[in-house]
Amino acid sequence: MKKINNKEDFLILLGIAFFLAGFFMIFLQLLEPSISSSILSFGITLIIISIFRKRRLKKYPQIQDERIKKLSMYGLGYSWITTFLVITIFFWFDYFNLVNVNTQQYYSIIFVTMILSAIVFQRLLYKKGDVE
Amino acid sequence: MKTRIKELRAKYNLTQEQLANKIGVRRETILFIESGKYNPSLKLAFQISKVLKSNVNEVFFFSEKELKK
Numbered sequence: 181m182k183k184i185n186n187k188e189d190f191l192i193l194l195g196i197a198f199f200l201a202g203f204f205m206i207f208l209q210l211l212e213p214s215i216s217s218s219i220l221s222f223g224i225t226l227i228i229i230s231i232f233r234k235r236r237l238k239k240y241p242q243i244q245d246e247r248i249k250k251l252s253m254y255g256l257g258y259s260w261i262t263t264f265l266v267i268t269i270f271f272w273f274d275y276f277n278l279v280n281v282n283t284q285q286y287y288s289i290i291f292v293t294m295i296l297s298a299i300v301f302q303r304l305l306y307k308k309g310d311v312e
Numbered sequence: 313m314k315t316r317i318k319e320l321r322a323k324y325n326l327t328q329e330q331l332a333n334k335i336g337v338r339r340e341t342i343l344f345i346e347s348g349k350y351n352p353s354l355k356l357a358f359q360i361s362k363v364l365k366s367n368v369n370e371v372f373f374f375s376e377k378e379l380k381k
Binding site for chain 2: 245246247248306308309310312
């Protein structure tokens with residue numbers, strides 16, 4: 181059996197396990213659909229993050245770079261605020277019956293906004309050089 | 313903040329890549345520090361100064377105007 185090389189490979193496998201577990205739970209209707217879809221979403225998120233991390237580590241083995249750490253943290257912070265704003269907007273749209281959003285669509289909005297905004301903010305900050 | 317990294321790199325015949333590898337950061341970080349777009353932490357400033365065989369205040373310095381801000 182092939183040995184698992186590093187943390188990222190382990191996390192990818194863990195993500196696949198969560199994804200498959202969530203998929204079969206939905207397929208076999210073992211648990212509440214929202215719980216099963218959360219497990220499936222967690223698996224997908226873990227796989228995507230681990231693959232990005234693995235690619236980045238291959239390109240830049242020096243992960244102790246303070247600038248990248250700082251900018252990554254700021255990127256995640258901005259992403260959190262963006263997601264919060266988007267969710268707040270959708271909440272009020274839903275409240276005034278301008279848009280009808282169900283739980284599954286909320287999950288999708290959070291999922292897509294968090295990942296995309298984090299990537300966009302981090303890329304912008306990496307290009308800019310610093311947050312100040 | 314202004315730096316003399318470029319000048320000292322030339323003196324010791326070091327490329328940005330070589331300096332970055334000695335300290336364990338990305339080349340882009342050295343590039344941004346040299347161009348004054350990124351202010352390094354005190355630890356990184358000392359590490360750079362050590363590689364460039366200089367005191368930290370010989371490598372990094374602020375103008376009077378920048379200090380008053």
